[in-house]
Amino acid sequence: MRHLIDPLDITMEESLRLMDLADRICQNPAAYQDVAARKKLATLFYEPSTRTRLSFEAAMLNLGGKVLGFPDAGVSSATKGETVADTIRVISCYADIAAMRHPKEGAPLRASRYSRIPVINAGDGGHSHPTQTLLDMLTIRRRKGRLDHLTIGFCGDLKFGRTVHSLIKSLARCEGMKFILISPEELRVPDYIIHEFLEPKNIPYVEVRSLEDALPDLDILYMTRVQKERFFNEEDYVRLKNSYILTESKLALAQKDMAVLHPLPRVNEITLDVDNDPRAAYFEQVQNGVYVRMALIMTLLGLKDPITGEVAFEC
């Protein structure tokens, strides 16, 4: 049995095989509609997240499976002092697989150690959110036809944004990538990302302040939200939140086939006039998220692809 706690828990080869499966699902969803019949997914959300929770639930329902769980900690036994270790042992009696979001870093990892069912980390604090990384990579591959030799810009809050950290770490395993890190000084990417993941492999990167200067060079622009809840004081938030807003007029500086990604929800960092630009890929990401979660659930449950007769990778 395997879990998915950190994006690097699966190799790039395995990730690619998951994406292949997601592509097949996208092309023929009806072929997969009963694959997980009678299986149950538990969604354990100690912190609310409509998008991610409902994406997992839609994925499981699309596979013919069933869903139970809780949408926030207030309706869970956490309020009675139960540990995640005990909770997952209980949930192991109720479901075949679990997706857990938790405000505390490491909680899903700890749960996985006591679990009798596969655990998927659906986001733990500022730490990891591996299915977001998978859907980001799937969207990039679909838009550009490859996951190598790409120049990728990350823009906005690169300090607290876990989706950015995870995606950089994952893409650092691909050939010929170049990263342009666009942020205010206060929100630069943490040094450990650079020292542990980019420099050892001599992956080219540059840290810049101006979105507009960077735009012409990018194959992919990954925008992020400046999350109010990550700031310690209101003043810093107000000063920085309007930095790095992408507008249709700025987009004129970009390549015609660049793709704009965003983990959502957005507040105002991408203006509404960008939504109809063909480069906007952020709602495609949502759809791809369902497909890649379907692929992941199938794989962790050991369910064979009815088209190929194989599992994406062994668990």
Added chain:
Amino acid sequence: MRHLIDPLDITMEESLRLMDLADRICQNPAAYQDVAARKKLATLFYEPSTRTRLSFEAAMLNLGGKVLGFPDAGVSSATKGETVADTIRVISCYADIAAMRHPKEGAPLRASRYSRIPVINAGDGGHSHPTQTLLDMLTIRRRKGRLDHLTIGFCGDLKFGRTVHSLIKSLARCEGMKFILISPEELRVPDYIIHEFLEPKNIPYVEVRSLEDALPDLDILYMTRVQKERFFNEEDYVRLKNSYILTESKLALAQKDMAVLHPLPRVNEITLDVDNDPRAAYFEQVQNGVYVRMALIMTLLGLKDPITGEVAFEC
């Protein structure tokens, strides 16, 4: 693709066809038990409402469909500042149809403009609640055998009660209706209802203060709750909440085949001794609500009635 945001979004002809379908479902629910197999309903409740949410969910489950969603805003991404426009675009990737309740008037309309799936307004502030109107009309038709030439009394809070406004507007399209509006001065029906919907068509109406005086003339009595949350100060609420209480002894003044409707939940505006009176129709309304929502979901999804081989109306 069509949405149902306002009760007047569908014609009376279309409403009658929906009610016909609801009647057929009621007579033979088993014939409809797989009609929406593999379809998914999203219940997006930014304001809690057990009755309405669970009615939609029961309707979808009765059709063999599946359900996902959130029961209040606290567990949704709304708290992260996401607009309903973005939320519905996300939900469009997860579900085939959505029911939305929102405290802000116009939110479901706005959502529908960005949606790739049909949106049903499940109540927006004091504004509209079109499926309540449909179930009210269905209940009246079932009880009286017709939706014309009826004298209908509305009693209680006619100012804030959206169910009252919607039902008056809808019934104003029927022949030979007469309205008796029974309320304290402070809670009279808004002038626009009278000026825009009754007077232009010369529909007879009268505004009165006494429930007992009005009772003998009524074919239908529509009671409403005096909702605490609509008042600005406690004192007004306390003074008025006990006005217009229907008791079994008052019911002695009414016709033997009058029907008492109430949108529920009631607090004390209908005493418990009325519950066993055959004129009490308010729990029938709940059951009819499931049938009419089944009919509506089928129709907005373009699903044919397996008995007639037709959709109730084209969408």
Added chain:
Amino acid sequence: MRHLIDPLDITMEESLRLMDLADRICQNPAAYQDVAARKKLATLFYEPSTRTRLSFEAAMLNLGGKVLGFPDAGVSSATKGETVADTIRVISCYADIAAMRHPKEGAPLRASRYSRIPVINAGDGGHSHPTQTLLDMLTIRRRKGRLDHLTIGFCGDLKFGRTVHSLIKSLARCEGMKFILISPEELRVPDYIIHEFLEPKNIPYVEVRSLEDALPDLDILYMTRVQKERFFNEEDYVRLKNSYILTESKLALAQKDMAVLHPLPRVNEITLDVDNDPRAAYFEQVQNGVYVRMALIMTLLGLKDPITGEVAFEC
């Protein structure tokens, strides 16, 4: 139609037949996977409880049924002043069976009087929690092979713990039982339990203060949590919560085939080193809870066991 509100609503004979069914389900779950197809369970939780709610939901899903409901009072119509009597009449239009948890004693009983569908009490305040009692008895029977001639120790909070009261009352109907009641003076079992259920039948019992002294004599040790929410002041809680903690070293005093039960969630009253001891039966209880709830739902719905062709008992 029957409800299950109090553990004593069903006879010991009926309880044993439910446990027999639960055993058959455990041995061959696939035989039961469509038994409740198209049936709907409503989970009405006016007080959050992940474990119990999800156990009911897993049970219904395992039977091929469907689930709707609410996970706490905040998302229910209770906040609008609706009575449980009205709520259950509404829910009777939506579902085929209901499980209700409520902070107020007697609420499920009151609901059952107005219900058109079977109601299962899923815990009402400090009062009853009959499915917990059933799963406790099932676990004891599985571990010891019988439900008679056993020495059972209850340890911890015997004053407020409803699971303890219910289990004592139920087991008092079996032959040859002996109870050892281990608690601090402040948390002794209420007098009425002794006067009404033990003394009239001359059932041997002893009240002691020391867990260690009692351990060697026990066939079953039922540990309980010292629930913070039951205390009136913090000081009492802090002083007592660490009393009666079971550790692996204390377990050395116990018989090799004793079983340790706990209703969960635990805080620290059983240390983690006990979890791997073969005598630890508290996670088995969770699994048994699913089986016994499956058996109960089937029986209250009048569904025949596909293996025996019979219902567990007539309703």
